[in-house]
Amino acid sequence: MNGSTNSALDYGVDDAHHLFCEDENFEERNEAHIRGCVCPEDVERVVEECKIDTVWKNLDNDGVLKLNFSMRDKNGEIRRKQLQLTLIDKSRKTFLMTRIDVNNIYVEQENAKKRLLEALNAAEQASKVKTDFLARMSHDIRTPMNAVICLANLGQTYPDIDETHDCLKKIEASGQYLLAIINDVLNLSKMESQTIIFHPTVVRLQDFIRETLAIVMPSANEKALRVDVKQIGITSKYVKLDTTYTRQVAVNLLSNAIKFTPHGGLVQIIFENISREGKFVRGKMIVKDNGVGISREFLPRVFAPFEQENAQDDAGRQGTGLGLSIVKNIVEQMGGTVSVESEKGKGTAFTV
Incomplete structure (x- = not known):
């Protein structure tokens, strides 16, 4: 392309077909070609950037200008192309124009x-x-902590032993809740670092169920x-499991069910055999x-x-949002699924 004469001549595999002739106006012929094959969203930009004065102004220090655009090829497919103009004669404003397919690189x-x-x-x-979790946890800690302080102060002023005892019971309940929050955070940290060591033992299934329900029934009875x-x-009275961590899984799931079931509702825990492997039976809970x-979007x-659906709207349902994450970590480190x-x-x- 000769900028001083506004003309161009092209060479290709098919010598019988030329886009440009030396006696034609380059900018007019080039604009017609651009509008005929370049995708609409790139047309005006490419037309402007291919004008001789614009090319001259936008050359880099090496005398090169590269333009990227999309065009439809002869098969109708949209491909990404790159036009490169390289200055070869400054006095005549003569450029070498090359066009290559850069579609794969672009993709x-x-x-x-x-x-x-x-x-x-x-x-x-x-x-x-995490920010929302910290805000919730700060609120969850502050509320029972204020209760502990106020009840402790009240307990010191009550002359009646029964009223003092009631304050102490409420202090204990608040303290247990604070401890549960701290334990959740510590447990998740331990599990994410994969430092759990399991100690499976043979236990009576009925004993495991009874002791697990004893933990959650007070909350269920309240509702x-x-x-x-x-x-x-x-068919077997005995199961082999790590009592501590399996109970934590069951308690977390039951507590979650109790928390989100309205007054008078139903919670079920089901133990089912799914396969036999030699002397052992694989089951699910x-x-x-x-x-x-739970909404389809949140599932x-x-x-x-740290995730809780509608955490801001469920201020009455206290919790850290870590219970189910802890369940997943325990179950997967045991080699199971949830x-x-x-x-x-x-x-x-x-289902575990």
């Missing part, structure tokens, strides 16, 4: 941008979730909930409720740490 770059954007969004979401236990296909349920995040099925307004079922 890779766009995919990389998409992955980076997704990673950035995920990081921002994780940061927001007049019915808690049913079912055994399907269970299901915790079901007919509570508020993929239900096991994520899944969830739920429908908003109808209830939830967790």
